[in-house]
Amino acid sequence: MLHLHPLTLEDILQQEPREKLELFPMLGYYFIVFRAVEYSTPQGLLDGASLTSGLSQLGVANEICIYLVVFRDGICTVSCGRASTDTTLTDNIIVPFFKHLW
């Protein structure tokens, strides 16, 4: 589908922790690895108040690696151990951004 380089696949699957930028001009994409901090809470242990206040005691600040494959016409983001993109974020930021592009 995306025709990723085997090294790219290897980095993603083995969760390469080093931040880097690799150019694959023959395949037409960039591969970017960067680390980020995510505040996550275990599913099923959340209540509305803790979600809105963001002060849940069970929240954990995780370090996650995000793998970004930038194609000519699109972007593929892969991350392990991370919940999917928040719906609020997608509805308010991402989709309008893509609408602007489209």
Next chain:
Amino acid sequence: MDPQSSLQDSPPNIIISNVDPDDIFRGERPQTSDQGSATSQKSFSSVSSDSTSLAGGRFGALATRLERAITRWARNNWADSSSTNSSSSSDTSHSSFRTANKSKSSRRRRRPPSLADLQQREQSERAVAARMRARELTRRAIPREFNLYCPPLYPPQDDDFIKEERQLVRGLSLDVILPHLHHVLRKPGKARRPRHRGRLPRVELDHPHRSHRHHHSHGHSEEEARNLRASRADTLEVPSLTMAKGKDKVPTTRPLPYPLQTALTQGDPVAGTSPQAWWLDVASPSWEDMKTLGRVSSSSFLLLTVELTRGAVATSSPSHP
């Protein structure tokens, strides 16, 4: 220590009865029994409590000696506890040993594990354990999830989606996303081949999936087969494979345009297509998912490897074969 033992062994009534008549300190023996009993009571009580009253009499001397001995012993001990290694030889061994013991105990006394410290330590340990547990729970609870933000020209039509919007396809399985991603990936490939496009109606080029459905009722035509072949070839975004099959076998491949140069362009003005941009967000994928996503079709795998090898050697780019 003898006076102590003698004192402990001899009962007090005997001591009282054996009063030495030549005792110069005590003086003459009292005549009356009342006086004697009073004296005996006085001496007996003085042994136990008052030391100054024992200054006269044998027991008073013994008690004084005993008291001095005790004082000396206590003084020595204190001196030993505060003494350094520069003390006398025989005493030094004892004193150093005692000093070490004392210092340890005094250190312990100086920094006793207070209740607050223990509680704080317990709380921190509990917090660390809770964090680790929460992290594990978070990792376990995160399911695979795929989000595809596709261009609005292709609205998803399946019913298996968790959330279905016009541009958003969300699913827990890659199988749900794959057909949409396949379709989204086909379009830019076709936009890069304007020559083939001239032979085909624009509607079919922009929407090959729809055109396929449309023509399915009328049967496969020759034009549609050509279109499908072209779309398959375009799906592989390798430097065009037909160019690699040249007679002179000179690698005439040119790298695809860099994403940052063309990612945000406003479509292909020549072909008249609208700007296309997609975003695939994959959360916690499995090995199979990534293999499927990054898979290169088996027919072109060899050619792709050759091209990659050539490209790596020629440009010495960071992409190693």
